[in-house]
Amino acid sequence: MKDLERQAVERVLSRLLPGEDQWPSRLHRAMRHAVLGGGKRIRPILARLAHRAAGGDPDAITEAACGLELIHTYSLVHDDLPALDDDVLRRGRPTVHVAFDEPTAILVGDALLTEGLLVLARYPDGPAWAALRAEAVGLVAEAIGSRGMVGGQMEDLEATGQVAGDGVSGDPGVRLDLIHRHKTGCLLRASIEVGALWAGLGVDQRGGFTRFGEALGLAFQVADDVLDSTATAAELGKSPGKDAKADKLTWVTLYGLDAARRKLEQLETEMIQLARDLEGPDGALAAMARKVVRRRS
């Protein structure tokens, strides 16, 4: 099932991105390098699965859902920049500033963020969807802005001492929770919520989706922390062990590997119960929850 989901997303992503021969070709080559070099496509797939669970036809929203992947990729390209995480490997390939250069990588991130929100404003097309399109842009933009994903990245930079901290909290547990919920959690949660929104579910009707999305966001980040401390570069497609080296605040460095694994089990149970209410037993959201918790890369 997952591979069919991924193929549906992959085809549309390639079609949505401007071609390499289209002006300005260097920028478009770099955008395609960033987006089309692998990736699990979890966010658009989550939107499709949530949309189906909410009673919609997932194929009607695939283009729009791909906007989420463009936005996710922008955040990776900018996080990898020398001034931020300074990462050279992503999805098993050189990062954009390595394959191209730093100015190009900054512009690639800017263009992918813009294109991602443009796709959400234009798809699903047709006048019947117009009001939902504006609402979807609002929901996603709020999740990825200064009070969401970008805010989580700011907090992370302060926590690692990369920028002068304003000292929101002396408690590292509170700080870690703030980082996790925003940096990774907000866009994952929004991906699920927007799938339900496209099926016409208002904010009062999609509480179950929101809770599932929040649990999934946290599980994703804890699993990431566990992988960073246990996996190899070949498995990850990016440089592992950076967290411990950078003295970074993670679930593993703060609570230890065993506690992180227990947290993952608890989140898995919670998500499978929520998924049952949303889509019945053994559905695709439950399978996704298991996959995220047990992923090896």
Next chain:
Amino acid sequence: MKDLERQAVERVLSRLLPGEDQWPSRLHRAMRHAVLGGGKRIRPILARLAHRAAGGDPDAITEAACGLELIHTYSLVHDDLPALDDDVLRRGRPTVHVAFDEPTAILVGDALLTEGLLVLARYPDGPAWAALRAEAVGLVAEAIGSRGMVGGQMEDLEATGQVAGDGVSGDPGVRLDLIHRHKTGCLLRASIEVGALWAGLGVDQRGGFTRFGEALGLAFQVADDVLDSTATAAELGKSPGKDAKADKLTWVTLYGLDAARRKLEQLETEMIQLARDLEGPDGALAAMARKVVRRRS
């Protein structure tokens, strides 16, 4: 008139931006530093003037129009980065990466771009505007993406040799036109078009606004080139003379100062004729055209 216009925009801008005490406060302080430190507010004012010329009430669209200023400011913050133009002075104050640091400046740009499109997705509020909100996000996002503003910046970097060029054109005149039309022109044109769009004018009905916007965008850039070669830092609020030093492709370096001034006169005449058709004689758009052509900072 212009000062009242500017005050209307200034009040709303300050209210739209998250407060300095709101988490993450460092990011929000830096965003406010970038946006609220002066600036002519030409883009939101143009949207208000175009909206009035198209028969609308400008006060109904001020919030939405401020989204254009947030987007413009994002482009300045990223252009000023060390990896791009490496500028230390903007609007008479230290640039964000100087007043704060480089990682913060990257995130400020990302957050302002996101917030700008969020504002366009949420305002003007009320269900009657929903379809126009989605259309406005689409129009503006297209103008500022890889085939618009960001594309112009990419072309500029290639023209100055800051990144390896793909060599779109060997003709410097063609290249300069490509840079001008996209880097500055696209967002100025979109600011005017979106003002007409909010008054319900479809793409077929707003051709006069589009042509006025294109002429204004070019005039703005030629005037900028003239100012860079003639004004002082105190007048400009940013570092002048950089273009000649960097051997940059500009109207002045390519065609000379006299030709640039003649081009400005010709654009002024064209804009005043277009403005007469749109709003009658001696209206606010004509005044804005004169101001842009004759500006001293």
